[in-house]
Amino acid sequence: MPDQTVDRSDQELQDLIVTLRSTSREFVALLQTLKVPAPAVTQLEKFLKSVTVVPGQVVDLLMSTIESTFEEKIEILNAIDLKERIARASELLIRQIHVLKISQKVHDNVEGKLNKKQREFYLREQMSAIKEELGEKDGAEDDELTLIEKQLEAAMLPAEVQKGVDREMKRLKKMQPASSEYSVIRNYLDWIACLPWAKSSEDILDVERARKQLNDDHHGLEKVKRRILEYLAVTKLQQLKGDVKGPILCLVGPPGVGKTSLGRSIASAMGRKFHRIALGGVWDESEIRGHRRTYVGALPGLIIHGLKKCEVNNPVFLLDEIDKVGSRGHHGDPSAAFLEVLDPEQNSTFTDHYLNVPFDLSKVLFIATANSVDTIPGPLLDRMELITLPGYTYAEKLAIATNHLLPKQIRQHGLSKDDVQITQEALLKVATGYTRESGVRQLEREVGSLVRHKAVEYAEADESKHTVKYHPEVTAADVEDILGQEKFVNEVTERVAVPGVVTGMAYNGVGGGILFIEASQMPGKGQLQLTGSLGSVIKESSMIALSWVKSHGYKIGLTDSPAQNVMEKADVHIHMPSGATPKDGPSAGIAMVCALVSMFSNEVVPATTAMTGEFTLRGLVMPVGGIKEKVIAAHRAGVRKIIMPLRNRKDVISDVPLSVRDDIEFYFASTIWEVLSEAFEGRVLTGVAAADSAASVGVDSHL
Numbered sequence: 001m002p003d004q005t006v007d008r009s010d011q012e013l014q015d016l017i018v019t020l021r022s023t024s025r026e027f028v029a030l031l032q033t034l035k036v037p038a039p040a041v042t043q044l045e046k047f048l049k050s051v052t053v054v055p056g057q058v059v060d061l062l063m064s065t066i067e068s069t070f071e072e073k074i075e076i077l078n079a080i081d082l083k084e085r086i087a088r089a090s091e092l093l094i095r096q097i098h099v100l101k102i103s104q105k106v107h108d109n110v111e112g113k114l115n116k117k118q119r120e121f122y123l124r125e126q127m128s129a130i131k132e133e134l135g136e137k138d139g140a141e142d143d144e145l146t147l148i149e150k151q152l153e154a155a156m157l158p159a160e161v162q163k164g165v166d167r168e169m170k171r172l173k174k175m176q177p178a179s180s181e182y183s184v185i186r187n188y189l190d191w192i193a194c195l196p197w198a199k200s201s202e203d204i205l206d207v208e209r210a211r212k213q214l215n216d217d218h219h220g221l222e223k224v225k226r227r228i229l230e231y232l233a234v235t236k237l238q239q240l241k242g243d244v245k246g247p248i249l250c251l252v253g254p255p256g257v258g259k260t261s262l263g264r265s266i267a268s269a270m271g272r273k274f275h276r277i278a279l280g281g282v283w284d285e286s287e288i289r290g291h292r293r294t295y296v297g298a299l300p301g302l303i304i305h306g307l308k309k310c311e312v313n314n315p316v317f318l319l320d321e322i323d324k325v326g327s328r329g330h331h332g333d334p335s336a337a338f339l340e341v342l343d344p345e346q347n348s349t350f351t352d353h354y355l356n357v358p359f360d361l362s363k364v365l366f367i368a369t370a371n372s373v374d375t376i377p378g379p380l381l382d383r384m385e386l387i388t389l390p391g392y393t394y395a396e397k398l399a400i401a402t403n404h405l406l407p408k409q410i411r412q413h414g415l416s417k418d419d420v421q422i423t424q425e426a427l428l429k430v431a432t433g434y435t436r437e438s439g440v441r442q443l444e445r446e447v448g449s450l451v452r453h454k455a456v457e458y459a460e461a462d463e464s465k466h467t468v469k470y471h472p473e474v475t476a477a478d479v480e481d482i483l484g485q486e487k488f489v490n491e492v493t494e495r496v497a498v499p500g501v502v503t504g505m506a507y508n509g510v511g512g513g514i515l516f517i518e519a520s521q522m523p524g525k526g527q528l529q530l531t532g533s534l535g536s537v538i539k540e541s542s543m544i545a546l547s548w549v550k551s552h553g554y555k556i557g558l559t560d561s562p563a564q565n566v567m568e569k570a571d572v573h574i575h576m577p578s579g580a581t582p583k584d585g586p587s588a589g590i591a592m593v594c595a596l597v598s599m600f601s602n603e604v605v606p607a608t609t610a611m612t613g614e615f616t617l618r619g620l621v622m623p624v625g626g627i628k629e630k631v632i633a634a635h636r637a638g639v640r641k642i643i644m645p646l647r648n649r650k651d652v653i654s655d656v657p658l659s660v661r662d663d664i665e666f667y668f669a670s671t672i673w674e675v676l677s678e679a680f681e682g683r684v685l686t687g688v689a690a691a692d693s694a695a696s697v698g699v700d701s702h703l
């Protein structure tokens with residue numbers, strides 16, 4: 001483009017040139033700071049310094065440097081008028097400067113924060129700055145933050161928690177929503193916001209109402225209900241004084257005796273929310289206390305999850321099967337986490353690893369359940385008040401089935417009370433012939449089967465417009481047709497007594513039961529062999545029994561002279577059937593002595609006589625535990641006479657229901673001589689031993 005002469009008298013042109021010069025200077029400076037390589041920059045710089053600069057050339061030079069479209073370039077080349085060219089070039093120059101400035105702003109912003117992490121981050125920043133400049137920035141994340149802030153405000157956080165939350169909120173605001181750290185903090189604040197820090201439900205502490213609720217939901221269990229009502233009454237009084245620190249209740253008993261449903265009744269009697277935490281198989285401490293936030297995918301533990309679900313800070317938490325919590329493993333000791341949770345003195349500052357701020361658990365009512373206390377660690381056991389729920393007798397099961405299980409099943413199957421009538425004989429037959437349990441869960445299932453069968457008949461009669469007749473009644477005779485053959489026969493009444501076999505009584509986590517002790521001898525050299533999954537204590541008591549029988553062989557009448565050894569040329573084998581079930585404890589001691597004496601003397605102990613009791617080497621009979629469960633289970637199995645330690649007599653009187661007591665003949669012994677004379681009904685003992693036995697009987701040995 002040929003250059004044009006500049007008319008110095010044209011003021012407008014002069015002004016345009018001045019503007020072009022200054023904007024060009026700004027442009028060059030920007031290019032230099034941004035280190036943009038542009039070959040024309042040096043030349044342009046030179047021109048700008050020179051006084052004799054020709055504006056037309058500057059425009060051409062600029063056009064080769066400025067980013068512009070082809071049409072824009074053509075437009076400038078086509079412009080003849082110098083003023084027009086300069087004005088148009090200045091416009092494009094200003095636009096380019098603007099773009100460069102944005103770029104510089106982004107550059108300045110990002111450079112400070114930029115770490116090696118990220119090109120991606122850089123680009124996002126650039127994008128967001130450009131969006132902002134274009135007025136397109138969406139307010140989504142701002143809204144989100146305001147929402148969280150509002151939620152946190154509504155949660156009424158304790159001062160200590162608020163401090164931490166403020167800190168996190170500040171960090172969050174400085175972060176990019178797309179960064180991973182952002183979502184970690186956001187989740188954390190979400191958790192904090194949705195916890196019931198200050199929200200409680202209104203307690204109903206009306207003892208009379210609670211009594212009614214417990215009685216409506218559960219048959220029997222008088223002692224348990226009384227203890228629960230005491231607890232509620234005390235809580236009520238404490239609340240009046242504003243100091244609530246109740247004990248932690250632990251309901252212990254075999255499966256299906258109503259532990260879980262009692263917990264539920266307590267919650268509904270108090271008008272509180274109920275939440276069950278199943279602890280069976282929890283091996284990891286962090287399942288209870290949560291994971292630290294530094295772990296990927298970290299979450300709070302079961303306690304905090306429960307609180308979030310309940311939405312109030314005073315629910316009833318049922319810690320189901322606390323005895324099944326795994327002990328110390330690779331991931332900490334889960335039961336140790338409960339030491340803090342269950343201590344009324346400490347649980348007001350329970351700290352979940354994830355939250356990392358204390359949450360006050362003192363308003364939560366914890367109720368634990370367990371099948372047996374043996375596997376609960378001592379310190380944990382110490383924090384709880386145990387309430388035992390023993391197994392039910394047949395009479396109790398019958399009442400539970402009639403008043404609770406049957407109506408519930410009828411309701412669940414869409415029928416009404418008049419549609420299914422199961423007779424008492426039929427229910428008893430189901431309980432005795434189809435279940436062998438301390439609780440009523442299997443009974444409930446079998447009753448359910450009966451009701452289902454009736455439901456089908458009812459539906460068929462309905463479909464046939466009642467041409468097929470429907471009978472709502474189920475009698476004992478129908479039970480076998482519906483449920484098939486009886487699954488259980490009476491274990492002891494069916495058994496023929498043989499020498500060397502004695503009925504013992506057992507109790508474990510799933511309830512009481514009877515067990516047989518079998519002894520047999522064979523030619524040998526005085527060896528003792530023990531089988532049947534026996535633990536070390538039960539093994540020792542069999543050794544004590546054998547030693548005692550050997551040392552008193554003559555007195556009992558097993559040998560002809562005191563010097564003779566009953567096992568001189570014999571080996572003895574003691575076995576306890578159900579070899580797959582582990583057995584332990586000292587309570588089979590006296591039964592072992594009787595089994596050995598029976599074997600050596602060839603005399604039988606009646607199959608319907610059962611016994612339990614620890615035994616010392618000196619022949620004393622020591623008390624044992626689980627009397628109620630053992631007696632009820634033995635009664636269920638058909639036992640008619642029970643021999644047990646004298647010191648357990650009080651347990652029978654206080655715990656065993658009258659209906660069972662009346663059915664069984666009890667004999668209480670303090671020495672093994674009394675046991676032997678009662679078990680063999682005087683048949684084995686020689687005169688000497690009988691005299692010994694008589695001398696020791698000073699107290700009433702019967703109920």
Ligand SMILES: Nc1ncnc2c1ncn2[C@@H]1O[C@H](COP(=O)(O)OP(=O)(O)OP(=O)(O)O)[C@@H](O)[C@H]1O
Pocket residue numbers: 217218219220221253254255256257258259260261262369370371400404405439440441444
């Ligand atoms: N005394 C009772 N009166 C009425 N219903 C009962 C009674 N005892 C148990 N039940 C019923 O028996 C069923 C089983 O009870 P639940 O589930 O509470 O047993 P559990 O002791 O918690 O067992 P697990 O140890 O296996 O958890 C429930 O339907 C419950 O209502």
